[in-house]
Amino acid sequence: MVEFFASTTISPGQIKKMRDLLKKHEPKKWAFENIIFTPIRASQGTANMIRKLKEEENSTIMFDSGGFYVQQEKLTMEDLLCKLKQFYETNKWGDWYVLPDSPPVSSDSVEVAWGKVYETIYCAKSFSEEFNGKYEKKFIPVVQGITKEQIYHCVNSYSNLNVKRIGFGSFGTSGKNNAINILTKKSLENLKYLSTLAKDYGFELHAFGIGGPSSINRIREYIDSFDSSSWDKAGGFGDVFLPNKRVNITGKSPRICKNHYVGYDYIFNDLKNNHECYFCSSLNELRKNRMYRSLHNIIITHETVKKWQEDITLDIMLNQK
Ligand SMILES: [Zn+2]
Structure with a gap:
């Protein structure tokens, strides 16, 4: 069963407005079922609002590490470790706690990526030790790496942590400051490899920062959960999701990509x-x-995942006959 975690970077007021609209008009399609957010970059108001979703609506909450901000050089690793420890120690209401990580970018050489792999493993393991077994099953260590050797090294290093789920964060990056994750052929191959490895080690697998409908459909068979913020980003760009693509509808005429008008x-x-x-x-x-x-975009994503769950249940029922 695959779970979709809606990534939220919006203000508490907007989250509340969206919650109210969803509850009023589409109560059966509860797309805020699972939420991921980065507490060390969010305001206290956002944290309070998300806690409300947990307490009043029973949403499942994942705290992200904020490794992305280290990648973007907006935070040092020391700052991240310090802020994260403080937040995790005082906030016991989360369902999942992502361990600190240092994600590579597409332009990194294999050597530079190895440095980030070692740093990620070291930080994740020493951070988890500081909690003395508390949260163990809720911790998600992150696999970083751009080669199979690096991915293997991460998974093998995490094998003696008592965790249930691991995450993959090294998708290709593009755009200004490498701030956009893209599903390159190589990162998809790495995810496929990691998926087999995770099964061997008995770990569930989460994929961080996935794009729109077509990317989601390409990773479905390899993962147990994923998160995406593209439902809201796309909305901001004037794009709407169809079940397997996105279309811009705020220009002169609807278009699928640059010169493809429909x-x-x-x-x-x-x-x-x-x-x-x-x-x-x-x-x-x-x-x-x-x-x-x-x-609309978050509902489409939610529905896509629910449809997979129905397909799996149907498969199991047919196989039992
Ligand atoms: Zn719709």
């Missing part, structure tokens, strides 16, 4: 056959309202 009928035929939600019931509203686009 008509409004195309979107609605695709949606009508596969999906229905309150937020996309009016295209006009969807064009005007950013939050409606984000909520």
Whole structure:
């Protein structure tokens, strides 16, 4: 069964507004079922709001390490370790606690990546030791690495930690400051390799920072959970998700990519056959309202994952017959 963790970087006021809209219009599609956020970069207000989702709506919460901000050189590793320890010690309401990590970027050489691999393993293990067995099963150590040897080294090093799930964070990066994860052919191969390795060691596997619908569909068979913030980012860019692609609808004419224009009928035929939600019931509203686009996108992602779960259950039932 694959779980989707919605990544939130939005303000507490926006989270509350989205929660209320979802509860009012689509109570059965509870897309805030699982939430991931980075406590050391979030305001106290955001942490309080997310805790409310846990306590009032029974959402499952994953605390992310903030390794991304070390990668972006917005934080030093020392700062990260100190802030994370303080937060984890005083916040016992999380369901998952990601251990500190140092993610490589696409431009790193194999040697530089090895440095980050050793740093990640060292920090994860010493950090976890400081908690003296507390949270053990809730800790998620992160596998970093751009070669199979590096990935193997991480998993093997984590084999004596008493953890249930490990995560993969070394997807290809692109864009300004390497801030966007992309699913390159090589990172997909690495994920596939790690998936087999994790099974051998008895670990569940989480994939960090996955993009839109097409990426999600490509990783489904290798993972137990993933997180994505693209539902909201895409909404901000004027994009809406269809079950296997995204379309921009805020320009002159809807387009799938740079010069690939499609008509409004195309979107609605695709949606009508596969999906229905309150937020996309009016295209006009969807064009005007950013939050409606984000909520439609999160519902599509949620539905995609629920559909996989139904497929798996059906497979099991058919195999038992
Ligand atoms: Zn919709």
